[in-house]
Amino acid sequence: xxxxxxxxxxxxxxxxxxxxxxxxxxxxxxxxxxxxxxxxxxxxxxxxxxxxxxxxxxxxxxxxxxxxxxxxxxxxxxxxxxxxxxx
Numbered sequence: 001x002x003x004x005x006x007x008x009x010x011x012x013x014x015x016x017x018x019x020x021x022x023x024x025x026x027x028x029x030x031x032x033x034x035x036x037x038x039x040x041x042x043x044x045x046x047x048x049x050x051x052x053x054x055x056x057x058x059x060x061x062x063x064x065x066x067x068x069x070x071x072x073x074x075x076x077x078x079x080x081x082x083x084x085x086x087x
Contacts, residue, residue, distance in 0.1 A: 001049045001050040001053070002027065002050060004049045005048055005049045005050050006020075006022070008048075008049070009031075014044060014047070016033050016034055016035055016040070016044050017031060017032075017033050017044065018032045018033060018034050019031070019032040020032075032061070041058065
């Protein structure tokens with residue numbers, strides 16, 4: 001089943017799957033998908049040949065620019081809490 005799954009990845013059968021990175025020396029890897037909902041993610045994962053025998057860990061990812069924007073907003077909030085004389 002693993003070979004069939006990787007052949008599917010190689011042939012780009014599902015356009016929602018953006019990248020696949022197998023871990024060297026392991027029977028594991030990372031699949032980056034672009035979906036709009038949890039239901040759509042479940043559809044992608046459920047259609048993988050080995051879906052019934054794997055344990056998936058799901059971690060949403062964002063862009064570097066989005067992370068910078070979030071950090072800058074946090075810095076502004078912290079700065080607004082600092083007493084005026086302490087700046």
